[in-house]
């Protein structure tokens with residue numbers, strides 16, 4: 001659905017078209033009656049008042065948004081555990097292991113993340129694995145370890161909720177609830193996660209359109225989440241050199257055109273630790289409000305996603321993109 005501008009019967013349509021072009025609009029004339037201009041993508045963002053002020057425009061018809069609650073958080077810094085994300089807030093840096101494996105590795109990861117300037121510790125207690133024979137996570141034990149390690153280093157906790165029955169347990173240990181790619185359109189889970197009343201990190205499904213992603217965010221906000229931060233983590237590509245295809249165009253659309261809080265996960269996007277620092281830079285350049293990266297104190301021993309886990313040097317390289325936050 002597009003915005004439509006109804007013209008005065010006496011208007012000079014060509015002059016109106018020229019004025020719209022100067023406002024960065026891609027306008028198609030509809031002969032009517034009434035004569036009207038339809039504004040098509042990729043028209044520049046413009047206020048309703050600016051369109052109404054164009055001489056010859058009688059009426060501005062803006063279609064109702066399918067995701068009004070998501071639109072409501074545009075251009076604002078939204079709450080996200082110990083920090084705010086988006087708007088004028090400084091970029092946020094989240095780091096931690098793919099999986100929370102033990103109390104000791106959680107403490108080591110939290111110490112390294114805090115030293116590097118991260119404000120939140122990530123780590124999965126319940127893991128969505130492609131194979132049922134792969135490590136599935138340490139469950140409720142891991143939630144306790146993650147919380148203890150984060151508290152010891154003054155960090156917030158973001159961790160994934162995999163299923164409805166575990167929402168309360170995860171909410172009890174976390175500051176931000178993560179909905180993973182594989183669950184982006186699990187609508188029953190979205191309702192249950194939203195009802196927990198906590199900020200949500202919503203990862204993009206591997207083949208979701210931006211509209212589907214935004215509507216998933218709408219489910220969460222409608223169900224009671226105070227904020228939804230979108231996380232681009234790569235979509236299905238065709239080249240096995242990278243695990244996924246980081247869609248920086250999507251980041252730019254959400255950040256620049258829509259003013260939404262959006263983070264990037266360059267770890268799952270690439271599957272390769274060597275590409276995480278450069279794609280952190282690319283993400284921030286594209287408008288991301290921060291990144292979430294995987295780090296492991298001993299990547300060779302990681303129980304999941306070892307090849308993409310940053311070591312100490314990699315974590316420092318990422319931290320260099322967040323000047324002022326490293327401790």
Ligand code: PEP
Pocket residue numbers: 098124128160179180181182203233265268
């Ligand atoms: C994760 O961040 O732990 C994860 C499983 O990511 P994704 O849902 O993006 O695959």
Ligand code: MN
Pocket residue numbers: 098099268294304305
């Ligand atoms: Mn992982």
